[in-house]
Amino acid sequence: MSDIFDVYLLEAVLNGLLLGGLLALLSLGLNLVFGVIDVVWICYAELIMCGMYAVYYLHVQYHWPLVLAMLAAIGVVAFLGWLLHQLVIRPVLNAEPINQLLVTGGVLFFLQAAATLAFGIEFKNLGVTLPSVRLGEMSFSAARLVAFGAALGGVIALWIFLSKTYLGTAIRAISQDRAIMPLMGVDPGRIFALTSALGGALAGLAACLLVLQYDIHPAIGLSFGPITFLICVLGGLGNMLGGFVAAFIFAQFIAVGGFFFAVEWGYVIAFIFFIAVMFWRPRGILGK
Amino acid sequence: MLVVDALTKDFDGFLAVKNVSFEVAEGEILGLIGPNGSGKSTTFNLIAGALKPSAGSVRFRGEEIGGLPAYRVAHAGIGRTHQIAKPFRKLSVLDNVALAAFYGANQRITRDEAYRRAKETLELVGLRAARVENLGAAGLKKLELARALATQPKLLLADESLGGLDHAEMEQAAEMLAAIRRERGITIVWVEHIMGVLMRVVDRCVVLDHGEVIARGKPAEVARDPTVIEVYLGTDAPEVQAAAHAARR
Numbered sequence: 380m381s382d383i384f385d386v387y388l389l390e391a392v393l394n395g396l397l398l399g400g401l402l403a404l405l406s407l408g409l410n411l412v413f414g415v416i417d418v419v420w421i422c423y424a425e426l427i428m429c430g431m432y433a434v435y436y437l438h439v440q441y442h443w444p445l446v447l448a449m450l451a452a453i454g455v456v457a458f459l460g461w462l463l464h465q466l467v468i469r470p471v472l473n474a475e476p477i478n479q480l481l482v483t484g485g486v487l488f489f490l491q492a493a494a495t496l497a498f499g500i501e502f503k504n505l506g507v508t509l510p511s512v513r514l515g516e517m518s519f520s521a522a523r524l525v526a527f528g529a530a531l532g533g534v535i536a537l538w539i540f541l542s543k544t545y546l547g548t549a550i551r552a553i554s555q556d557r558a559i560m561p562l563m564g565v566d567p568g569r570i571f572a573l574t575s576a577l578g579g580a581l582a583g584l585a586a587c588l589l590v591l592q593y594d595i596h597p598a599i600g601l602s603f604g605p606i607t608f609l610i611c612v613l614g615g616l617g618n619m620l621g622g623f624v625a626a627f628i629f630a631q632f633i634a635v636g637g638f639f640f641a642v643e644w645g646y647v648i649a650f651i652f653f654i655a656v657m658f659w660r661p662r663g664i665l666g667k
Numbered sequence: 668m669l670v671v672d673a674l675t676k677d678f679d680g681f682l683a684v685k686n687v688s689f690e691v692a693e694g695e696i697l698g699l700i701g702p703n704g705s706g707k708s709t710t711f712n713l714i715a716g717a718l719k720p721s722a723g724s725v726r727f728r729g730e731e732i733g734g735l736p737a738y739r740v741a742h743a744g745i746g747r748t749h750q751i752a753k754p755f756r757k758l759s760v761l762d763n764v765a766l767a768a769f770y771g772a773n774q775r776i777t778r779d780e781a782y783r784r785a786k787e788t789l790e791l792v793g794l795r796a797a798r799v800e801n802l803g804a805a806g807l808k809k810l811e812l813a814r815a816l817a818t819q820p821k822l823l824l825a826d827e828s829l830g831g832l833d834h835a836e837m838e839q840a841a842e843m844l845a846a847i848r849r850e851r852g853i854t855i856v857w858v859e860h861i862m863g864v865l866m867r868v869v870d871r872c873v874v875l876d877h878g879e880v881i882a883r884g885k886p887a888e889v890a891r892d893p894t895v896i897e898v899y900l901g902t903d904a905p906e907v908q909a910a911a912h913a914a915r916r
Contacts, residue, residue: 545769545778552755552766559753561716561737562746564771564818 388638390517395634397523399627401588404530405607406614406622407537408581412460414617415554415574418468418479422487424604426463426579428494430456430586431595435503445507453583460579464572472571487600494597502594509591526588533584534623537577550574554617609653615666625664629653668693668854669714669822674723674733676709676878683709685878686723691822696848696855698865698886701875702898707858708750710875711824714856715747716740727822742773746820750827750858752807754799760810761785763799764817771818788817791850792843804831808840816847822854823847837861841868862899866890874898 409423420426433455437448467486471479509521541547553560553570560567593599610629614621629649637645656664669691676684684706691697699707712718714725716737725733732740741747754763764785769776776784789795792809796802802810808831815823825844832840841864847853859865866872866886874882874895882892889895 545766545781548758548762548766549770552758552763555755555757556753558717559749559755562741562818563767563814564738564741564773565766566736566738 386516391634391638394519395631397519397527398634399630400527400530402610402630403623403626404533405585405603406610406626407534407619408578409607410611410617410619410622412574412578414619415550416571419483421480421483422490423582424600424607425487425490426456426459426582427586427589428600429459429490430583431590432494432498434587434590435505435595438505449587452586453580456583456586457576457580460582461572461576464575491597498597500597502596504594505590507591522591525591529584529588533581546573613653613656613663615663618663618665621663621665668728670726672724674713674725675721676713676718677721683878684713687880689873689880689883691854691856693854694852696857696869698869698872699856699858700860700862700865700872703860705875706878707875708826711826711858715745715824741771741818744821745824746815746818747824748811748815748826752811754807754810756799760794760796760799763810764788764813767814767817785817788813805836820853825855825857827859837864844868
């Protein structure tokens with residue numbers, strides 16, 4: 380085995396790590412919302428798509444500084460998350476799970492169609508290209524490094540919020556028993572609305588990172604929505620730590636599998652792994 | 668303090684609570700008793716906001732609270748414990764109580780203040796364990812009580828707080844409710860189907876059967892009431908005897 384081989388394998392593993400950070404962030408918002416409200420936002424990736432358009436229009440059309448445009452986009456998607464809860468989720472909060480899936484699925488197609496009408500089907504991009512970073516013989520995309528760092532920052536910030544603040548404690552408590560919370564004087568509606576905005580903000584953060592690496596088009600949600608959902612299921616739906624672990628495992632399958640075979644095969648192997656896990660642990664790696 | 672007037676709950680044709688009226692005076696301990704399925708817990712749920720009344724009114728300190736969401740009832744000053752303790756198992760004992768202290772009274776208080784109140788409340792109920800999974804039946808009941816007290820209620824609704832306890836623990840729990848009234852001046856409505864211990868602590872009783880009030884008065888009077896004895900006959904008859912005996916002493 381030559382040294383070169385090892386270096387490229389290491390590069391693949393490290394790239395998998397970087398991808399894992401991004402996937403972990405993607406799964407975080409979906410898991411948070413499901414863990415607390417018990418509703419799966421099938422349209423989660425479409426919220427991210429809206430955030431990507433927000434960054435694009437604010438930065439390219441209205442010439443806002445990129446960082447400002449990104450902060451505003453996070454706010455926009457947080458608002459969309461809140462709106463989604465108030466308009467769509469709240470009326471079906473106690474309905475059958477299938478109905479909840481169907482309404483958020485409806486929102487998915489609505490957002491896609493609305494984006495097509497409003498923004499057109501052509502691909503758009505920021506025109507910002509971050510350089511590659513070389514480390515010895517390995518090279519990494521700076522966009523991925525930034526995404527990894529921001530994703531990790533987002534994960535840590537959320538963890539601190541949930542474990543160290545009262546609102547965070549209330550969110551964790553209500554995810555365990557929503558019927559009891561009102562007796563402590565907590566309005567569950569407020570906590571749900573806040574959680575939805577928080578889930579939206581995480582989708583917004585993901586949008587800011589994805590827009591650095593990918594072109595924007597109305598159907599872009601379909602290219603990472605399913606994988607986000609699979610990672611959440613793999614880790615145990617609603618289990619944020621599980622989603623985190625699953626994201627890194629999944630990313631390694633994609634990156635290392637892609638290294639040994641071809642990029643497409645990386646995905647195939649990752650999905651075979653997913654199906655195998657579903658037989659072995661139907662509730663996910665860290666599911667109860 | 669609490670005026671329940673013609674309260675009715677209709678579950679699709681089944682009247683779980685029919686035209687129930689009673690009053691609770693400030694500083695009083697009222698026992699709400701009756702056999703299983705007599706509507707005691709439903710009455711509690713209607714007062715605490717877990718269920719909406721079909722008819723009738725609930726007035727607390729002069730304000731109508733019937734049909735308000737549970738968190739607003741908690742803010743108004745009514746605390747409630749459950750027959751089956753429902754702690755947040757993934758939070759520490761202290762966090763469980765601190766959460767109630769922080770949100771319960773609907774005042775802006777600091778984190779330190781919430782923890783101070785939580786510790787004080789845990790001391791009052793005599794609970795020391797740190798983790799919820801280390802608590803037995805008696806400990807869970809104490810935690811349930813501590814959470815309700817941490818919301819700083821003026822009225823405590825205690826639901827079958829003695830179920831699942833042995834005799835010594837029952838005595839202790841009854842003494843604790845008496846102490847809560849004595850030391851904190853909290854008015855208490857106590858739901859229980861075990862009559863014996865209750866009879867020695869409460870000032871007055873309201874007896875429910877099939878969703879209706881069938882008797883009310885001092886424990887000794889209620890325990891001698893023929894209707895009450897008949898209702899308990901065949902189910903808890905020895906307990907009525909014991910209660911009547913206890914009340915005479």
